[in-house]
Amino acid sequence: MGSRLGSTPDGGRRTTGRLRLVVIQALVFSLFATLFVRLYYLQVVGGADYQAQAASQSVREIVEQPARGLVVDAMGRPLVANRSSWVVSLDRTMLGKMDDDVRGRLVARVARAVSLPTKEIEARLVTCGHEGSVGGTCWNGSPFQPVPVAVDVPQRVALKILEQPEDYPAVLAQQQSLRAYPSPYGINLAHVLGYLSPITEDELDAAEQRDDESVNGASVVGRAGVEKQYDKWLRGMPGYEKVAVDSMGRVLGEDSTTSARPGDTLVTSIDAHVQSVVEKQLDLMMRTARTVTDPVTRRPYVADSGAALVMEARTGRIVAMASQPTYDPETWVGGISEAQLRRLYSEAAGTPLLSRAMQGQFAPGSTWKPFMTAGALTNGYSTDTALPCTSGFQVGNRVFKNFESGAYGTIGFAKALEVSCNTFFYRVGYDFWQRYGSDVADVKARDPLVEEAKKFGFGRPTGIDIPGEASGRIADRQWKRDYFEEMKDYYCDVASKPQDGKTSDFVYLYAREFCIEGYAYRAGDAVNFAIGQGDTIVTPLQLARAYAALSNGGTLYAPRVGKAIVSADGHVVKRIKPKKVGEVGLPAHVLDYIDEALKGVSRQGTMAWKLPGFPLDQVQIRSKTGSAEVHGKQTTGWVASYTDDYVVVMMISQGGTGSGSTGDGIRAIWEALYGVSGETVDTARALIPGVVAPARLPSFRRDGSILPPARRGEG
Template sequence: MEIPIDRLADLVAEVARGSGEDTGSVLRAVLPSVYVADEERADVAAQLSQTLGVPESKVAGWVEKAVNKRTGYAYDLAIIKKGISKRLAIDLRERAPSLPGVEVRKGFERGYPEGTLAAHILGTVGQITAEQLQEDTWRRRRSGDVIGQGGVEYTYDEWLRGIDGSAKVEVDSLGRPKKTVPDGTLPQNGDSLVLTIDQRIQKAAERALVRGIEQAHRDQFWSANGAAAVVMDAANGEIIAMASYPTFEPGVWSGGISDEEHDRYFTEAANKPFFDRAIQAGYPPASTFKVVDALAALESGVITPYTTFPCEGDFTTHGLTFKCWVYPDGHGRLDLTGAIAQSCDVYFYNIGLAFYGRKGTELADWSGRLGLGKKTGVDLPGESEGLVPTPEWRRKHFADSSDPTDVLWKPGNSVNLSIGQGDLSATPLQMAVTYAAIANGGSIVTPHAGLRIVDASGETVQRLRTPEPRRSGVSQQSIKVVQAALRQAAASPVGTSVGVFGNYPVAVCGKTGTAEVFGKDDYAWYAGYAPQEPA
């Protein structure tokens, strides 16, 4: 005969994770979960299989996996299924006598009432991994903790997760709790994060990406399967909207990913929905880079606003011929404003060749001052720094090439760089920062999605601070020349985007771009700002 021996065990009381909000949309939901006691797991799979409507082997796998993830406390229950329906929760409670060791408990689990909206910004939550437990970032966490695994959930995890409480409970010989002993600390729910995101504009941006892909397919561009958009306040870097397509359901990780969901998101056809193309993907910026080329040339004294070059449809130097892709018959003689408005490649080929003949890396240096080739500092993990190629980079990158001439910086490299091609790459967010600098008079802002931390009552706990805008060093005279040219590109009869913005009710300034990558279809760009004059 076994005589139960009561003892005390520590109980860790987990708390509700704070939400992320734009104008009040709550991302937290209370959902029931199924728990099973460790000592009962040999029989529970068969008992639960019919009720949960899944094969017994799968339930057994859930149980075994959950037990392996437990925190290690003697009284612990292993979670085998999260987010079950209310009907199923009631059914399980009614069948409790025939399901020994099984409990249904309410617990806080992240919910996403807006579905896929702003998924890449919000990020996901999930149990901490064994690898993360070894990192300094998570040194205060323990096995089984739920942490931010992407987006602002990751960046602001310390604020959102709250503080677990503790209590002592009396347990029997099997580790099952009997009663609480008056001792311990109360848990504190996590604070909430107010975002800079405008939900209406975010929805519009995401719809625009979907419509753009659909239109590309109607136009027979079948390989068009990814896109990104950034809307940012040029004065302070607040991200109003940022979208990446394809996207995903953020809640997919909250209760464990199913086989069906795994196949949905991780096949080749899915096209990497978890990859945030707005901050992680580097593309040749093509003609959107011509404004950087223009500013660098003006500041370096390579040209003046009135310098003209003839365009006859192509440009030959050092035995190589480069075409003017926009107008193969030639634009005639143009000044800088006309060259930007009409996107004349030949004009900028001349600038690129001029930079090649000068000492140093002036074009690359000015590109860096305008935010390219380095991380923007956005408060989201995984950002790419892009690439602004230089002769030194080329020597290192091609050091092991079988062709010894690959390490050399040739005239063609400077000519290609001048129109945003070659090895140059930038993320959509980087180009947004560059164009924001043109819009605001030359300052580089730090993009950010977090605005402030608030408690449960809505009171501000912490206003999040971002670095003050820094001066790029570009003169106001040069900025004004490029601003005027961008307005002409969107509004003049010969502007490359006049068909879209010529009669637009707001004065738009912007530049089109078509990037060519060997072996791939073209990438389409548009970068700009509105209204014409900063508010």
């Protein structure tokens, strides 16, 4: 009995050991089975997918930026081209393998070589969106692509880097394409051409969402002018070189290459020769104005800004468009400094980035009167109407006076336009106000003069193919009501407080009156509107388009700078045709009457003293002068003029009277357009062969040369 009891513990231990061994064997078997199944899945079931992912992780893309398309004038002269520039870049992959001390010395060495601060080089190496990145300076391109840190590097510096690779590891010196401005005839044209800047992250994300492969992180895109409007054609299509890299990011070899496609060429309606004359005359007129003493302020005219343009009357095409102050378009090439950018937006510098031709808004003065004449002659007045042209016209307790003319007795519309009689048009505006709108609070009261201004396209953009156009403003009853609602709290607050030394008597009095009845459209508003004064403002472009309608029989065009898109190999991709956007709807006899009256302005009216000896019988210039008074500033001078072929407008802010400030420049432009010398017209000497540019495009040859367009019967 004792022996059986003694054997039990040993047998139990042996049984337990065998059980544990079986469990362990089962666990090991299950682990091997799981591993086998997983390996089977990875290698057999999902092998193809994982192989593709592994391949994609070992292949990287390097972008080849395309050559941006040219911009040429109507004769094929390059306005914007490309030039080669030595660019120094740093390979961040190689930099990342260096010790911090070695990397720092290398970056400092590069900074000294290219004459840039080390901090600026470091800032350019930071990927946009990462910690420490600075917008406009950081790198927005591929992390596997060398980062450009200096452009327009002197050739001797680039060659030094290339010849001493042991001193400049991870540094590349290459020739790349940058924008160039050939400036035929010395033209500027900055506001029309525009500029480029690097693509933003938001723009890149948006492009990726719409599968737009024409841009990448290293792209530059148009920001203004035709560079922006026609960016999608000018930018071309990037090329991509796929390279194999190892796990450390080192390039092992080339995988495949897709060549870049250069951008298309934009043919414009600009004529560089005409543009040169227009720019020079605007500059000369402004400099001349500054030598003349203003009889009101007894100080020289400031002539702080100006604009001039030439438009084809029958098509709306822009032949020349100048604006002052301006800037050098080269400023944007290769990046712009903060100091340069501040100056372009600086009011002290005259806000050079602002195009006065299409973004500047000014009171039109008496250049407004032909459209008021049209409104009157289609709303009860006739060509036989005669009204007094007195030296003043009293409205309430205020006398509104003539500016450019004295008293001429009782005259008709034609004579009123010739001598620019304000009091004649005051009476017309006052009459309509009495008949239709003497209720100052009636926002919907009819106003024939406002209606006519809107028919001629004022108060809204013209639709020119350059972004950023201003809309101008028709200061009618609705505008005045809206302005009152927007500003009443401010002015009522000023009026509610005691006057202090910072608030002038004028501002304090104006605030009190505005707070009480700022919504009221009074007779004074109506008479001011009739002569282009008050709160109504226009752009020079709007005025030119409206005068073109007077010339061509009443058609309003959306002005155009672009004429055609041509591929890099010379094929026409797209023709940009003139675009009609409206008709002013004037009877032919009214248009003819105004046309003859404006001929009178040139022959014996307010423009005649600037056109002595000009062959007006052969080149029939119709014109209207304008002198707009602006509170707190000197007079803004205008001349708007046209023939059957062209409209020429020039404006100088704070430059003096219309013909006094711009008349000589207007004459010089007309002489150049028609080949006028003294009293002789020789169209063979005109700046544009045949006076008006042909509809045909320049000829693009396979060797890259561009020839002027052939005229009918040629070529």
